[in-house]
Amino acid sequence: MKRTLLTFFIFLLPILIFSQEDAWVYFTDKPDASYYLANPLQMLSQKALDRRTNQGIALDNTDVPVSTAYLGQIETSTGITVMAKSKWLNAVHVRGTQTDIQALTALSFVDHIYFANHSLNTLTGPGSTTPVATSRVGEVKDKFEVEVNFSYxxxxxxxxxxxxxxxxxxxxxxxxxxxxxxxxxxxxxxxxxxxxxxxxxxxxxxxxxxxxxxxxxxxxxxxxxxxxxxxxxxxxxxxxxxxxxxxxxxxxxxxxxxxxxxxxxxxxxxxxxxxxxxxxxxxxxxxxxxxxxxxxxxxxxxxxxxxxxxxxxxxxxxxxxxxxxxxxxxxxxxxxxxxxxxxxxxxxxxxxxxxxxxxxxxxxxxxxxxxxxxxxxxxxxxxxxxxxxxxxxxxxxxxxxxxxxxxxxxxxxxxxxxxxxxxxxxxxxxxxxADQYATPDxxxxxxxxxxxxxxxxxxxxQSFQLQEVHLYPNPVADYLWIDPKESNTGNLEIFNQLGQKVLTVKVEGQMVKVPTDDWASGIYFYDFSTNNSKLRGKLIKQ
The missing domain is CATH 3.40.50.200 (Peptidase S8/S53 domain)
Known part of the structure; x- marks a missing residue:
C-alpha cells in the first residue's frame, strides 16, 4: 500500500507543481496616453527626456504607463496574481490556473493572452499566432573554472x-x-x-x-x-x-x-x-x-x-x-x-x-x-x-x-x-x-x-559630418539659415526638449531660410540626414 501511495504521489507531483500557469495579458490601448504625453515628466525623468532629445527620439505610447484601471481589474479577477507589468509591451505577467487566465479574454480591454506554456497558445483565441515563452540559458551559475594612470x-x-x-x-x-x-x-x-x-x-x-x-x-x-x-x-x-x-x-x-x-x-x-x-x-x-x-x-x-x-x-x-x-x-x-x-x-x-x-x-x-x-x-x-x-x-x-x-x-x-x-x-x-568585423563567425x-x-x-x-551643413545664427532670433556645404542634399529635423518634432525641412543643395519667431525660447536639437551620414547638434532660441 505504501508503495502504491508513493507511486500515485509521484505521478501527481508534476500536476501539483505545474497546476499554476504563467502568461502575459496584452491590453488593447492606453486610455491615459494623451495626459501623459502632454505631461512627460509624470512618466520620465528629465535625464530620460534629455537622452531622447539628444538622439532625436520622439515620445510615443510605449512610454505611457499601463492603465491603472485595467491593472486594477486584472488584480481583482478570480484566481489571478499579477507578478509584473510592462508599459513598453502594454502587458502584465499573471499567474493562475489555465481556466482563470483564459477567462480574462472576456474583459473588453484585453487584446490577447500568451501562455508561457507553448502548447497552450493555440487556445488563446484570435491574434495569438506567436508563442511567447521564456527560459534561461546563461543562468547565474557561472562556470567558476592618462591623464589617468591606473595601476590595474x-x-x-x-x-x-x-x-x-x-x-x-x-x-x-x-x-x-x-x-x-x-x-x-x-x-x-x-x-x-x-x-x-x-x-x-x-x-x-x-x-x-x-x-x-x-x-x-x-x-x-x-x-x-x-x-x-x-x-x-x-x-x-x-x-x-x-x-x-x-x-x-x-x-x-x-x-x-x-x-x-x-x-x-x-x-x-x-x-x-x-x-x-x-x-x-x-x-x-x-x-x-x-x-x-x-x-x-x-x-x-x-x-x-x-x-x-x-x-x-x-x-x-x-x-x-x-x-x-x-x-x-x-x-x-x-x-x-x-x-x-x-x-x-x-x-x-x-x-x-x-x-x-x-x-x-x-x-x-x-x-x-x-x-x-x-x-x-x-x-x-x-x-x-x-x-x-x-x-x-x-x-x-x-x-x-x-x-x-x-x-x-x-x-x-x-x-x-x-x-x-x-x-x-x-x-x-x-x-x-572588432578584429573579425569583415569575417564574423x-x-x-x-x-x-x-x-x-x-x-x-x-x-x-564627426569631423567629416561637420563639413556637410552649417546652421546659423546660433543663438537664433527670428530666422534660421541652413547652408548645405558642397551642395549636400538631405532632411533636417528639429526637436524641442521634450523630443517632439517641431520642424522638417527638405534641403536640396540650396540655402534655406526658416522663420523661428513663433518658437518658444530654449534649447532645440537638430538632425541633418544624408544618404550616408547624420549630423546632430543643438540650437538656442532667444
Missing amino acids: GNSANQIEMLNGDLLHQQDYTGAGKIIAVLDAGFIGVDTASPFQRLHDNNLILGGYNYPDGNTNFYTRHNHGTNVLSTMGGYVDGQLVGTAPDAEYYLFITEDVNSENPVEESYWVEAAEKADSLGVDVINSSLGYGSYDNPNYTYTYAMRDGQVGFASRGASMAFQKGIVCVVSAGNEGSTSEPHIGIPADAENILTVGAVDSSENYVSFSSIGNTADNRVKPDVCAKGLSATISSTTGTITTASGTSFSSPILAGMVATFWSALPNLTAAEVIQFVKES IYKGYGVPDFQLALTNALSA
Missing part, C-alpha cells in the same frame, strides 16, 4: 585587450554616463572595500529588488557583486573596473530559488525603470533557455529576437536610446549550445567569452540566431576574469557573465568621450572596431573590439 594589477589584461587603458589615459572613464546592472543580487557592495570609491563619489544612484518588491538590493546573491566589480570596482594595484567613474543603478531581477519566466518580466520592468531614470547602458549577465516547467523551454527556432519577452524588451530599450549589453551564455559545450534570451535580441551587443590570448572559450554560447543574424556580436575576456568577492577579496571567475560587464563598462567609457553619439552609432562603432561574432580604434573612427566621422 591582474585586471590589466581584460582592459588592455580592449585598449581601454588608452581611453583611461585620455581621462575617459565613464564619467557622465549611467549604467544599470540587472542581476541576481549585490551582497557586499555596501560594505566591501573595492566599492568604496563608488560610494565616496556618490556613483551608486539607487536600485530595486523586484523578486522581493522592495528597495533592499544589497542582498540575495553575490553574482551582481562580482559583475559590478568588473565595471566599477577599484583596488589600486589589484582591480580597476572598465568604467570606474560611471554612475550605477542596481536592479535585482533574478530569483535564484526557482526558474520561472516571471524573471523575464522583472527584467523588462527593470529596463523600463532604467529608461525612465535616464540610464545610458544596461548590462545583463543573465539569460533564459529552460525553466523548472519544461513546457516553458525555448527551442532554438524560438531564439530569433521576436519570441522572448525579455528579447523584445531589450530591443525596445534600444529604441529608447539605450545600449543593452548582454552575456551570450555559458552553454557552448552543451547539447543546446546557442545563445538564449535576451541575447538573441536585435540591436544589442551580445558578448561572448575569450581567454587572455583572445581565443574562443568552449563554454561560451554560440550563434547565430534562429533567423541567422550574427551572434555573439563581440567578445571580451571571460576566462579567469579578475573580480571582487562580496568580502572584497580580489579573485578570478569565468563566464560570459564577466565578459559582458567588462565590455559594458568600456561602452560607457567610450560614450563618455563622445556623449552626443546615438545608441545606434555607439553599437556600430564598437562592432566596426558563430563563436566570436565580429571579434574583440578595439575601443581606441572606435574612438578614432568616431572622431573622424
Whole structure:
C-alpha cells in the first residue's frame, strides 16, 4: 500500500507543481496616453527626456504607463496574481490556473493572452499566432573554472585587450554616463572595500529588488557583486573596473530559488525603470533557455529576437536610446549550445567569452540566431576574469557573465568621450572596431573590439559630418539659415526638449531660410540626414 501511495504521489507531483500557469495579458490601448504625453515628466525623468532629445527620439505610447484601471481589474479577477507589468509591451505577467487566465479574454480591454506554456497558445483565441515563452540559458551559475594612470594589477589584461587603458589615459572613464546592472543580487557592495570609491563619489544612484518588491538590493546573491566589480570596482594595484567613474543603478531581477519566466518580466520592468531614470547602458549577465516547467523551454527556432519577452524588451530599450549589453551564455559545450534570451535580441551587443590570448572559450554560447543574424556580436575576456568577492577579496571567475560587464563598462567609457553619439552609432562603432568585423563567425561574432580604434573612427566621422551643413545664427532670433556645404542634399529635423518634432525641412543643395519667431525660447536639437551620414547638434532660441 505504501508503495502504491508513493507511486500515485509521484505521478501527481508534476500536476501539483505545474497546476499554476504563467502568461502575459496584452491590453488593447492606453486610455491615459494623451495626459501623459502632454505631461512627460509624470512618466520620465528629465535625464530620460534629455537622452531622447539628444538622439532625436520622439515620445510615443510605449512610454505611457499601463492603465491603472485595467491593472486594477486584472488584480481583482478570480484566481489571478499579477507578478509584473510592462508599459513598453502594454502587458502584465499573471499567474493562475489555465481556466482563470483564459477567462480574462472576456474583459473588453484585453487584446490577447500568451501562455508561457507553448502548447497552450493555440487556445488563446484570435491574434495569438506567436508563442511567447521564456527560459534561461546563461543562468547565474557561472562556470567558476592618462591623464589617468591606473595601476590595474591582474585586471590589466581584460582592459588592455580592449585598449581601454588608452581611453583611461585620455581621462575617459565613464564619467557622465549611467549604467544599470540587472542581476541576481549585490551582497557586499555596501560594505566591501573595492566599492568604496563608488560610494565616496556618490556613483551608486539607487536600485530595486523586484523578486522581493522592495528597495533592499544589497542582498540575495553575490553574482551582481562580482559583475559590478568588473565595471566599477577599484583596488589600486589589484582591480580597476572598465568604467570606474560611471554612475550605477542596481536592479535585482533574478530569483535564484526557482526558474520561472516571471524573471523575464522583472527584467523588462527593470529596463523600463532604467529608461525612465535616464540610464545610458544596461548590462545583463543573465539569460533564459529552460525553466523548472519544461513546457516553458525555448527551442532554438524560438531564439530569433521576436519570441522572448525579455528579447523584445531589450530591443525596445534600444529604441529608447539605450545600449543593452548582454552575456551570450555559458552553454557552448552543451547539447543546446546557442545563445538564449535576451541575447538573441536585435540591436544589442551580445558578448561572448575569450581567454587572455583572445581565443574562443568552449563554454561560451554560440550563434547565430534562429533567423541567422550574427551572434555573439563581440567578445571580451571571460576566462579567469579578475573580480571582487562580496568580502572584497580580489579573485578570478569565468563566464560570459564577466565578459559582458567588462565590455559594458568600456561602452560607457567610450560614450563618455563622445556623449552626443546615438545608441545606434555607439553599437556600430564598437562592432566596426572588432578584429573579425569583415569575417564574423558563430563563436566570436565580429571579434574583440578595439575601443581606441572606435574612438578614432568616431572622431573622424564627426569631423567629416561637420563639413556637410552649417546652421546659423546660433543663438537664433527670428530666422534660421541652413547652408548645405558642397551642395549636400538631405532632411533636417528639429526637436524641442521634450523630443517632439517641431520642424522638417527638405534641403536640396540650396540655402534655406526658416522663420523661428513663433518658437518658444530654449534649447532645440537638430538632425541633418544624408544618404550616408547624420549630423546632430543643438540650437538656442532667444
